[in-house]
Amino acid sequence: MGRAAADSSSSSIDSSNHPSLSCASSVSLPNWSNSTRDLSTDLRLGLSISPNHDFSSTSTPREQRLHWPPIKPHLRSTLAGKADKRRQASLFIKVYMEGIPIGRKLDLLAHEGYDGLISTLGHMFRTTILCPDVNRIHPEKYHVLTYEDKEGDWMMVGDVPWEMFLTTVKRMKIARGDRC
Amino acid sequence: MNLKRNKESPESDELNGVSPFPDEVLERVLSLLKSHKDRSSVSLVCKEWYNAERWSRTHVFIGNCYSVSPEIVARRFPNIRSVTLKGKPRFSDFNLVPMNWGADVRSWLDVFATAYPFLEELRLKRMTITDESLESLGRKFPNFKALSLLSCDGFSTDGLGAIATHCKNLTQLDIQENGIDDLGGGWLSCFPENFTSLEILNFANLNSDVNFEALERLVSRCKSLKVLKVNKNIMLDQLQRLLVHAPRLMELGTGSFLPELTACQYAELESAFNNCKNLHTLSGLWDATTLYLPALYPACTSLTFLNLNDAALQSGELAKLLAHCPLLRRLWVLDTVEDRGLEAVGSSCPLLEELRVFPADPFDQDIVHGVTESGFIAVSYGCPKLHYVLYFCRQMTNAAVATIVQNCPDFTHFRLCIMDPGQPDYLTNEPMDEAFGAVVKTCTKLQRLAVSGLLTDLTFEYIGNYAKNLETLSVAFAGSGDWGMQCVLSGCPKLRKLEIRDCPFGNAALLSGLEKYESMRSLWMSACNVTMNGCRLLAREMPRLNVEVMKDEESEDSQADKVYVYRTVAGPRTDAPPFVLTL
Numbered sequence: 001m002g003r004a005a006a007d008s009s010s011s012s013i014d015s016s017n018h019p020s021l022s023c024a025s026s027v028s029l030p031n032w033s034n035s036t037r038d039l040s041t042d043l044r045l046g047l048s049i050s051p052n053h054d055f056s057s058t059s060t061p062r063e064q065r066l067h068w069p070p071i072k073p074h075l076r077s078t079l080a081g082k083a084d085k086r087r088q089a090s091l092f093i094k095v096y097m098e099g100i101p102i103g104r105k106l107d108l109l110a111h112e113g114y115d116g117l118i119s120t121l122g123h124m125f126r127t128t129i130l131c132p133d134v135n136r137i138h139p140e141k142y143h144v145l146t147y148e149d150k151e152g153d154w155m156m157v158g159d160v161p162w163e164m165f166l167t168t169v170k171r172m173k174i175a176r177g178d179r180c
Numbered sequence: 181m182n183l184k185r186n187k188e189s190p191e192s193d194e195l196n197g198v199s200p201f202p203d204e205v206l207e208r209v210l211s212l213l214k215s216h217k218d219r220s221s222v223s224l225v226c227k228e229w230y231n232a233e234r235w236s237r238t239h240v241f242i243g244n245c246y247s248v249s250p251e252i253v254a255r256r257f258p259n260i261r262s263v264t265l266k267g268k269p270r271f272s273d274f275n276l277v278p279m280n281w282g283a284d285v286r287s288w289l290d291v292f293a294t295a296y297p298f299l300e301e302l303r304l305k306r307m308t309i310t311d312e313s314l315e316s317l318g319r320k321f322p323n324f325k326a327l328s329l330l331s332c333d334g335f336s337t338d339g340l341g342a343i344a345t346h347c348k349n350l351t352q353l354d355i356q357e358n359g360i361d362d363l364g365g366g367w368l369s370c371f372p373e374n375f376t377s378l379e380i381l382n383f384a385n386l387n388s389d390v391n392f393e394a395l396e397r398l399v400s401r402c403k404s405l406k407v408l409k410v411n412k413n414i415m416l417d418q419l420q421r422l423l424v425h426a427p428r429l430m431e432l433g434t435g436s437f438l439p440e441l442t443a444c445q446y447a448e449l450e451s452a453f454n455n456c457k458n459l460h461t462l463s464g465l466w467d468a469t470t471l472y473l474p475a476l477y478p479a480c481t482s483l484t485f486l487n488l489n490d491a492a493l494q495s496g497e498l499a500k501l502l503a504h505c506p507l508l509r510r511l512w513v514l515d516t517v518e519d520r521g522l523e524a525v526g527s528s529c530p531l532l533e534e535l536r537v538f539p540a541d542p543f544d545q546d547i548v549h550g551v552t553e554s555g556f557i558a559v560s561y562g563c564p565k566l567h568y569v570l571y572f573c574r575q576m577t578n579a580a581v582a583t584i585v586q587n588c589p590d591f592t593h594f595r596l597c598i599m600d601p602g603q604p605d606y607l608t609n610e611p612m613d614e615a616f617g618a619v620v621k622t623c624t625k626l627q628r629l630a631v632s633g634l635l636t637d638l639t640f641e642y643i644g645n646y647a648k649n650l651e652t653l654s655v656a657f658a659g660s661g662d663w664g665m666q667c668v669l670s671g672c673p674k675l676r677k678l679e680i681r682d683c684p685f686g687n688a689a690l691l692s693g694l695e696k697y698e699s700m701r702s703l704w705m706s707a708c709n710v711t712m713n714g715c716r717l718l719a720r721e722m723p724r725l726n727v728e729v730m731k732d733e734e735s736e737d738s739q740a741d742k743v744y745v746y747r748t749v750a751g752p753r754t755d756a757p758p759f760v761l762t763l
Binding site for chain 2: 071073
């Protein structure tokens with residue numbers, strides 16, 4: 001149900017795209033410019049994406065370190081993504097409110113999900129940000145949250161799972177309710 | 181059944197020590213014996229007892245599939261309904277055994293098809309089983325009820341589909357940690373719509389999606405379902421629907437704790453967990469965080485086994501969860517919980533008997549997190565009943581281990597893995613000999629030991645001198661020379677399994693165990709100093725042992741890189757691949 005905002009120069013895309021939740025195909029691990037490490041955000045991938053291989057430093061004979069420590073392979077692959085997720089990292093993106101030239105910056109990783117994000121933004125910009133499915137009686141009195149994704153399209157925030165949102169958001173805009 | 185009447189009078193029977201009971205009574209009595217060790221003892225008493233035992237045995241346990249042949253088993257035991265078979269050496273779990281090594285169950289099933297057409301249960305560990313074998317299980321064994329595959333390989337989800345299609349009386353399908361060719365989740369939809377007998381279903385380690393509607397229907401019509409472990413593709417809202425159909429579950433493996441739930445859905449989930457009054461085992465919990473863990477709390481009051489291997493919890497999250505699990509006896513966690521998390525274990529789980537701490541990042545040398553000796557010490561103070569531990573850490577001291585075993589002297593299984601090979605006590609820089617010395621001196625009931633860290637001969641002297649109940653020993657990157665292994669082989673009377681890798685033990689050590697190996701199940705030595713000549717000598721002297729060698733690619737001709745020695749009544753393997761040399 002995402003729709004392109006009017007001020008985007010890119011073409012609007014079909015609104016009924018719902019990427020399947022358990023997609024195993026479309027993930028490219030993004031390189032965050034703001035953080036120093038890769039974030040593995042598709043947590044359901046069973047890939048062995050441990051950044052370090054079995055072979056350790058060159059000071060020890062390679063054969064000695066093969067298959068050590070004794071961890072079963074299936075355990076290894078589910079563990080690989082975990083520690084990455086838990087490392088302290090930040091993702092600061094720009095947020096503008098429509099009509100105000102000076103924007104703010106916000107660390108998305110400091111939030112657990114959309115609820116926290118909307119609450120923080122509501123405080124930051126002193127307005128009410130509503131989710132798109134709420135009934136709109138006086139659209140000019142509130143705002144909705146939109147974001148620009150990797151493809152340059154402006155989308156409504158809240159449609160995709162949080163983790164997927166994190167992989168694709170570039171910046172956000174708080175737009176007036178009557179514009180969407 | 182053979183009826184054989186005693187021909188002699190009762191008095192002379194007792195004088196001769198022959199049993200005065202007719203065979204039917206003896207068999208009836210012996211049929212109550214379940215433990216295979218007891219049955220083995222019973223069968224050695226006399227010929228009558230041997231016969232009565234073999235007619236009354238319904239379950240056979242074979243710890244090494246190559247120690248005996250299926251024909252011998254079928255000849256001796258005519259009434260088997262349940263078979264447990266173990267195949268590859270344990271180090272195959274860590275990729276030390278090449279593919280296609282063997283342990284294929286096919287030859288066993290061929291014999292069972294004629295000898296045990298009414299076979300009900302098959303439990304395999306580290307065996308190879310093909311889709312064809314699974315299909316034949318379904319087609320040729322009309323009474324087949326329970327299939328358990330642990331660390332097996334050679335099959336795909338199509339084989340599971342065959343089981344689901346053909347086994348009308350299936351009660352158990354337990355698929356764990358297998359090298360399975362995952363071709364999709366369609367296998368689950370193969371259970372017929374009138375199929376209702378399932379009691380145990382575990383597909384937690386399969387990667388692909390099953391059809392949720394088919395799963396939901398299956399769960400709702402199998403009223404006796406006690407164990408359900410789903411994979412991580414099942415979401416929280418789906419889990420809630422499953423729980424509503426199966427409130428009498430005793431063991432639950434949840435799916436993923438994503439995505440976000442609405443308040444209403446959360447309340448429904450909490451209510452579903454609240455209705456699960458019989459839950460004693462919980463696992464799964466992929467991506468569980470503080471957000472949704474509390475929904476579980478109502479179901480945790482009777483929990484005795486909590487497996488958090490797939491949920492990288494932090495210390496605070498674990499502490500809050502454990503506060504709701506007062507009856508916990510077994511706990512498996514990742515080291516993301518750190519020492520503080522283990523302190524919570526010590527204070528919340530006084531009944532704890534088993535703890536396993538796995539490393540979240542085993543291969544990253546730069547990580548400074550994880551658990552240390554203080555976490556282990558904290559658990560030992562709070563959990564005096566602890567008798568099974570598997571602990572992966574990056575630092576340990578001799579003093580810490582001494583304290584731990586003083587607090588918990590009843591260890592039966594002590595498996596300590598200091599992850600950097602050959603690492604000394606990090607405070608004193610001394611070898612870790614005294615740590616394991618303390619373990620074997622204090623824990624007289626010790627059955628299983630895994631050692632690590634910098635170890636000299638002294639560790640093995642201690643083991644040989646004190647570990648009189650030790651049955652399984654695992655050694656890696658340790659020891660100073662042959663003497664260490666010799667101490668163990670001469671000193672541990674109950675030793676059954678010895679597995680060694682990357683240690684400086686050579687032919688003298690190998691050959692010192694000549695007499696010993698026939699009383700053991702197996703010996704594994706890889707990357708040690710054993711040569712082909714040493715192995716040939718062993719094979720020549722001990723014809724009832726199979727001595728098998730696998731050579732690495734770049735090794736010298738004389739080196740015996742991987743040696744596997746085991747006792748057998750079946751002679752040398754007939755199915756050995758070219759890279760397994762039987763000497």
